[in-house]
Amino acid sequence: MKLASLKSGRDGKLVVVSDDLARMADASEIAPTLQHALDNWASVSPQLEDLQKQLNNGESAGTPFDQTQCHSPLPRAYHWADGSAYVNHVELVRKARNAEMPESFWTDPLMYQGGSDTFLAPREPVKMPQAEGFGIDFEAEIAVITDDVPMGVSPGDALKHIKLVMLVNDVSLRGLIPNELSKGFGFYQSKPSSAFSPVCVTPEQLGDHWKDGKLHLPLVSELNGEKFGEPNAGIDMTFHFGQLIAHAAKTRPLGAGTIIGSGTVSNKLDGGPGKPVKEGGVGYSCIAEIRMIETIQSGKPSTAFMQFGDRIAIEMLDERGQSIFGRIEQVVEQA
Amino acid sequence: MKLASLKSGRDGKLVVVSDDLARMADASEIAPTLQHALDNWASVSPQLEDLQKQLNNGESAGTPFDQTQCHSPLPRAYHWADGSAYVNHVELVRKARNAEMPESFWTDPLMYQGGSDTFLAPREPVKMPQAEGFGIDFEAEIAVITDDVPMGVSPGDALKHIKLVMLVNDVSLRGLIPNELSKGFGFYQSKPSSAFSPVCVTPEQLGDHWKDGKLHLPLVSELNGEKFGEPNAGIDMTFHFGQLIAHAAKTRPLGAGTIIGSGTVSNKLDGGPGKPVKEGGVGYSCIAEIRMIETIQSGKPSTAFMQFGDRIAIEMLDERGQSIFGRIEQVVEQA
Numbered sequence: 001m002k003l004a005s006l007k008s009g010r011d012g013k014l015v016v017v018s019d020d021l022a023r024m025a026d027a028s029e030i031a032p033t034l035q036h037a038l039d040n041w042a043s044v045s046p047q048l049e050d051l052q053k054q055l056n057n058g059e060s061a062g063t064p065f066d067q068t069q070c071h072s073p074l075p076r077a078y079h080w081a082d083g084s085a086y087v088n089h090v091e092l093v094r095k096a097r098n099a100e101m102p103e104s105f106w107t108d109p110l111m112y113q114g115g116s117d118t119f120l121a122p123r124e125p126v127k128m129p130q131a132e133g134f135g136i137d138f139e140a141e142i143a144v145i146t147d148d149v150p151m152g153v154s155p156g157d158a159l160k161h162i163k164l165v166m167l168v169n170d171v172s173l174r175g176l177i178p179n180e181l182s183k184g185f186g187f188y189q190s191k192p193s194s195a196f197s198p199v200c201v202t203p204e205q206l207g208d209h210w211k212d213g214k215l216h217l218p219l220v221s222e223l224n225g226e227k228f229g230e231p232n233a234g235i236d237m238t239f240h241f242g243q244l245i246a247h248a249a250k251t252r253p254l255g256a257g258t259i260i261g262s263g264t265v266s267n268k269l270d271g272g273p274g275k276p277v278k279e280g281g282v283g284y285s286c287i288a289e290i291r292m293i294e295t296i297q298s299g300k301p302s303t304a305f306m307q308f309g310d311r312i313a314i315e316m317l318d319e320r321g322q323s324i325f326g327r328i329e330q331v332v333e334q335a
Numbered sequence: 336m337k338l339a340s341l342k343s344g345r346d347g348k349l350v351v352v353s354d355d356l357a358r359m360a361d362a363s364e365i366a367p368t369l370q371h372a373l374d375n376w377a378s379v380s381p382q383l384e385d386l387q388k389q390l391n392n393g394e395s396a397g398t399p400f401d402q403t404q405c406h407s408p409l410p411r412a413y414h415w416a417d418g419s420a421y422v423n424h425v426e427l428v429r430k431a432r433n434a435e436m437p438e439s440f441w442t443d444p445l446m447y448q449g450g451s452d453t454f455l456a457p458r459e460p461v462k463m464p465q466a467e468g469f470g471i472d473f474e475a476e477i478a479v480i481t482d483d484v485p486m487g488v489s490p491g492d493a494l495k496h497i498k499l500v501m502l503v504n505d506v507s508l509r510g511l512i513p514n515e516l517s518k519g520f521g522f523y524q525s526k527p528s529s530a531f532s533p534v535c536v537t538p539e540q541l542g543d544h545w546k547d548g549k550l551h552l553p554l555v556s557e558l559n560g561e562k563f564g565e566p567n568a569g570i571d572m573t574f575h576f577g578q579l580i581a582h583a584a585k586t587r588p589l590g591a592g593t594i595i596g597s598g599t600v601s602n603k604l605d606g607g608p609g610k611p612v613k614e615g616g617v618g619y620s621c622i623a624e625i626r627m628i629e630t631i632q633s634g635k636p637s638t639a640f641m642q643f644g645d646r647i648a649i650e651m652l653d654e655r656g657q658s659i660f661g662r663i664e665q666v667v668e669q670a
Contacts, residue, residue, distance in 0.1 A: 079452035112523070
């Protein structure tokens with residue numbers, strides 16, 4: 001099943017979307033918002049599934065689906081926590097600033113909590129008061145949405161609580177991170193509002209691509225129209241989503257509609273850092289990584305962070321080239 | 336005006352409460368939930384004010400108000416960020432673990448984002464899988480709820496966005512903090528669900544006690560029935576709530592219903608750390624502080640963190656001894 005939230009009020013209006021993203025059907029009589037559906041998932045999801053079946057088999061004609069009319073599936077959420085499951089990415093970031101990575105990072109997930117009250121729509125500009133010094137970067141990631149998760153859930157049981165999967169651009173302000181992290185309380189100002197893909201889908205809909213709590217397909221990032229990365233999200237993911245959820249739920253339950261992110265998707269190459277797309281590699285899911293490689297190779301980075309007017313697009317295609325989640329596409333603008 | 340949310344569904348049922356907390360009137364026809372009221376504050380709050388006037392002057396009899404039937408005013412919220420405005424507290428915590436405090440902490444607020452999807456009710460037990468090693472502590476604080484705040488708001492303008500004030504017990508797991516902070520991403524597992532006072536009130540309702548973005552009254556904490564602290568929340572607060580909100584809104588807008596906390600309330604004495612209540616001081620708003628004093632004085636702490644069965648109560652009284660926000664009262668229990 002595929003779901004989306006059309007822009008409407010603070011929480012959007014729920015629609016089901018056909019598998020090919022061509023048509024949609026109003027689902028607001030079943031559940032006015034996605035949060036409402038998640039709050040009542042057991043009773044509501046079968047009705048939504050029925051509606052989507054009718055849309056897919058032509059029983060219901062539906063109306064044309066326009067991604068530009070979408071907000072993020074949850075325009076605001078009660079919980080958004082982002083892991084750092086591709087430890088390769090963490091190791092690279094640390095290397096670039098000459099910081100050793102503790103061995104425990106391979107067994108104990110890193111996770112931070114992000115602002116969830118004001119998500120951006122998937123095609124909404126990233127507005128910042130300044131580019132200079134802020135180091136505006138994108139981070140292409142996978143995220144899942146859960147139902148109610150009990151405290152102390154096991155990684156295996158946690159997988160059953162994953163109701164929906166989507167993509168995310170976890171905007172990061174690299175210039176603000178070092179100072180902020182040195183204060184010891186983690187990210188806050190350096191992680192502004194994130195944007196999610198227009199469409200979220202059930203794990204079942206992903207078929208064989210969803211396996212062992214990971215999504216086994218390339219995640220494509222395009223910076224200013226050029227392919228920047230296409231690492232496979234199923235490769236080099238040290239912690240699967242069940243492990244990330246269990247980490248989040250160690251000392252508290254998670255409410256329905258909790259969003260858990262994978263962290264920046266990153267693939268190794270022959271045990272070392274990957275190569276840029278233009279050199280035949282799978283590239284990167286954020287600018288910071290290519291800057292690290294450049295720093296390691298030549299002493300300083302040559303790729304700039306995002307400037308006003310720069311455009312980032314994030315998408316995932318199935319084996320037939322069909323977009324699964326729709327396309328995040330955002331321009332950086334001056335606030 | 337005083338508002339509360341009776342336990343009902345996921346988001347409670349909104350009631351207005353009489354100034355003396357004796358009676359209440361159903362406000363759900365004006366706004367079903369507090370979040371709904373905050374989403375539409377400009378149009379809704381005058382109607383709520385009218386209802387409260389009728390309750391206070393006897394025009395409306397109302398029904399008896401029972402604090403034990405309350406959930407936290409927002410049973411779940413889209414944003415809960417806690418500052419550390421009483422820098423005295425931060426300096427003490429650092430001293431106890433031999434860590435120097437950077438000078439910038441006096442000018443640049445510390446803030447972390449907490450879990451807001453599953454708040455505890457004000458009389459709900461704090462359930463934890465273990466006490467041993469977790470170092471269960473309370474933190475008595477003041478918190479404000481905002482309406483929509485634009486990105487880049489000034490500290491002065493931010494004050495106008497404070498719609499409601501309440502108390503909070505920001506439960507902390509001291510035993511998990513050192514390891515978690517050493518990972519560099521801030522608090523997550525070490526900050527489980529918080530509980531808020533049964534009643535939240537408008538700044539206007541606080542009269543002269545609300546001044547310059549601070550609440551100038553003692554915040555009383557009782558541990559197992561004995562007074563543990565009564566520091567004045569208006570004293571030694573280095574950053575007022577307008578400054579904390581402006582910090583939170585530097586790189587993103589804040590959605591209506593954002594909760595911003597003050598951090599643990601802490602008063603100095605003659606320029607140094609305060610004295611325990613039993614020695615004639617104003618005491619402390621968390622156990623960690625008295626343990627620091629003990630460590631500084633005698634090399635090791637003698638007061639234990641909370642064990643199963645321990646009880647914490649947090650309340651604020653006006654000059655006539657009337658409880659303003661009602662009483663947080665929580666027992667620690669095994670999950």
